[in-house]
Amino acid sequence: MGQKLPIRLCRLALLLAGAAFGQQAQAQTPPAPAATCAVTPNMFKAWQDTSYSGGLNFKPANSASFKDDTNCDFYQWGAQMFLWLTSHDKAGNLVIFSPTFYTASEKPDGTFAFTKNAEGVSASANKVKKHSLFKVRVNKPKEAPEEVVAKVKAKLKGATLTTPAADSTAQAGGSGVLVLNGAPVPVPNKAGYATYPIVYYTIQVNDVFAGLAQNQAKVKYYNDKTNPNAGNFPITLDQVKDIETASGVTYGDAEQLAMEVKSSWVDVTYLTADQKAGLQTIEAEVPAFKSGSTNGLVTLTSDGTVTATRTLALVGMHVVGTVQGHPEMVWATFESKFNAPDADFNYLNTNYDITTSACKSGTDCISTVPLSTSTQSNYIFYNGEKGAAVAPSAITQTATSGSDAKGNMVITFTSSTSVPAAGSPPQLTPTSVVRLNPWGNLQSTTPKVSDFAVVNNTLLMSVQASLAPQLVSAGGPVYANYFQGGSIWAKGPIPFKPGYVEKGTQFLANSTMETFEQYSLGSLTQASASQPTTNCFTCHGLYGSGTNYPNGTSVSHIFPDK
Numbered sequence: 001m002g003q004k005l006p007i008r009l010c011r012l013a014l015l016l017a018g019a020a021f022g023q024q025a026q027a028q029t030p031p032a033p034a035a036t037c038a039v040t041p042n043m044f045k046a047w048q049d050t051s052y053s054g055g056l057n058f059k060p061a062n063s064a065s066f067k068d069d070t071n072c073d074f075y076q077w078g079a080q081m082f083l084w085l086t087s088h089d090k091a092g093n094l095v096i097f098s099p100t101f102y103t104a105s106e107k108p109d110g111t112f113a114f115t116k117n118a119e120g121v122s123a124s125a126n127k128v129k130k131h132s133l134f135k136v137r138v139n140k141p142k143e144a145p146e147e148v149v150a151k152v153k154a155k156l157k158g159a160t161l162t163t164p165a166a167d168s169t170a171q172a173g174g175s176g177v178l179v180l181n182g183a184p185v186p187v188p189n190k191a192g193y194a195t196y197p198i199v200y201y202t203i204q205v206n207d208v209f210a211g212l213a214q215n216q217a218k219v220k221y222y223n224d225k226t227n228p229n230a231g232n233f234p235i236t237l238d239q240v241k242d243i244e245t246a247s248g249v250t251y252g253d254a255e256q257l258a259m260e261v262k263s264s265w266v267d268v269t270y271l272t273a274d275q276k277a278g279l280q281t282i283e284a285e286v287p288a289f290k291s292g293s294t295n296g297l298v299t300l301t302s303d304g305t306v307t308a309t310r311t312l313a314l315v316g317m318h319v320v321g322t323v324q325g326h327p328e329m330v331w332a333t334f335e336s337k338f339n340a341p342d343a344d345f346n347y348l349n350t351n352y353d354i355t356t357s358a359c360k361s362g363t364d365c366i367s368t369v370p371l372s373t374s375t376q377s378n379y380i381f382y383n384g385e386k387g388a389a390v391a392p393s394a395i396t397q398t399a400t401s402g403s404d405a406k407g408n409m410v411i412t413f414t415s416s417t418s419v420p421a422a423g424s425p426p427q428l429t430p431t432s433v434v435r436l437n438p439w440g441n442l443q444s445t446t447p448k449v450s451d452f453a454v455v456n457n458t459l460l461m462s463v464q465a466s467l468a469p470q471l472v473s474a475g476g477p478v479y480a481n482y483f484q485g486g487s488i489w490a491k492g493p494i495p496f497k498p499g500y501v502e503k504g505t506q507f508l509a510n511s512t513m514e515t516f517e518q519y520s521l522g523s524l525t526q527a528s529a530s531q532p533t534t535n536c537f538t539c540h541g542l543y544g545s546g547t548n549y550p551n552g553t554s555v556s557h558i559f560p561d562k
């Protein structure tokens with residue numbers, strides 16, 4: 001079996017829909033994007049699940065019958081899946097916390113256990129199920145091999161990369177911790193303990209994924225070396241039936257094939273009233289910390305035994321799943337429009353003629369949206385200069401995470417403004433986040449109608465521009481506050497087997513999960529057809545040579561390959 005790789009260069013990015021249309025920070029509302037990937041009213045109606053009461057909810061996409069004719073097909077698949085995953089089931093659970101999903105939790109040896117989500121309480125009882133197993137950061141069990149890091153460094157042509165020690169609380173790319181602006185909240189009846197303005201993460205998988213993980217030795221297609229999809233996640237209903245036979249159960253969501261979902265959450269204490277009201281929330285148990293200092297720097301320590309019940313808001317989600325013909329999985333990402341501003345980007349406006357793929361006669365069909373950090377906008381994660389017009393070249397870490405000799409989680413604030421006196425809360429320096437590559441693309445400084453970034457930006461903006469008003473009018477304004485910033489997949493073999501071709505948005509970085517793994521034009525050469533990329537497959541690929549490659553399920557860092 002090949003070595004699994006961390007997410008440290010993974011960039012599944014979601015770039016702010018509001019920055020493209022309707023963002024308060026814009027002095028003037030930019031023109032609407034061309035409708036190159038619009039979700040039509042009939043399509044939107046077909047996505048809705050009206051089989052039970054409980055507000056606006058959605059059906060999942062049928063991954064087993066997926067058609068991959070265009071990039072738009074993948075983006076619309078991701079959009080429908082996100083709406084389904086954040087819908088409520090009949091018992092009032094968010095779908096990702098429903099009994100058809102399992103929560104992945106890291107064990108001391110770095111492998112993952114899968115625990116079936118319990119039945120939720122009745123929605124009519126006006127109660128909320130509490131969810132545990134939230135961490136400051138999960139899924140960093142191993143470090144990328146030096147030869148892989150060397151290849152990536154060579155591709156990035158001078159960009160700085162490090163090879164940090166593995167750490168389960170680390171951000172992608174190292175041990176960075178994303179910090180919000182705000183004060184700690186003391187834990188009742190636990191002297192010295194508090195929760196802090198940091199981001200929490202959790203991972204769920206569906207029953208098909210868990211069934212394969214737990215019964216892989218008995219799954220027929222998976223072990224049949226004559227099957228072209230042996231060793232991979234299922235891509236057909238027949239392969240799901242093999243998993244059902246091995247596990248002795250029937251899956252209600254077999255048509256969704258295998259899915260893995262990672263999500264990021266923040267304590268609503270640190271949100272404005274509009275942000276809190278505009279986001280999906282749950283009650284959850286999160287780790288509590290004791291503050292101290294080491295070498296003059298503020299430290300927070302948690303042994304994992306003291307927790308606090310907090311209300312958390314969803315700010316980011318990676319939606320990853322197989323579809324027909326794609327064992328590498330489709331990697332889509334979403335985040336809240338409140339998260340952070342975008343650096344400059346370009347897109348095609350409604351002066352673009354879809355039939356001729358050109359500007360309408362006598363018009364300019366390329367619009368530019370500049371970076372805006374106006375005081376009119378209260379972003380959750382931007383804490384930089386108000387009114388700044390130039391994006392930073394990189395996002396600066398203000399805290400790192402690790403473990404002490406006892407195995408406790410330790411967060412060290414590298415830019416703390418005040419070491420706490422005995423009994424006093426520390427003053428922490430928050431992170432300041434900008435999305436450096438909007439819509440998951442390395443933007444061109446001289447945009448043309450045919451530029452990949454311009455075309456791809458427009459596709460993603462078109463999805464959101466068509467969905468948002470329909471969501472609001474259908475009674476789901478909270479859904480409209482999230483957007484898809486991109487998706488990546490492959491054509492042909494799973495990366496990095498010979499013959500693979502990466503497709504979709506190729507410079508993805510979610511502002512809440514790959515915060516510090518963003519590369520701007522300051523560290524990369526100008527985008528071109530030969531420009532190397534860094535994205536999810538940089539770390540979620542299969543590394544080997546000749547016929548010596550690991551199973552395709554190794555693209556997931558939590559799958560227990562044997």
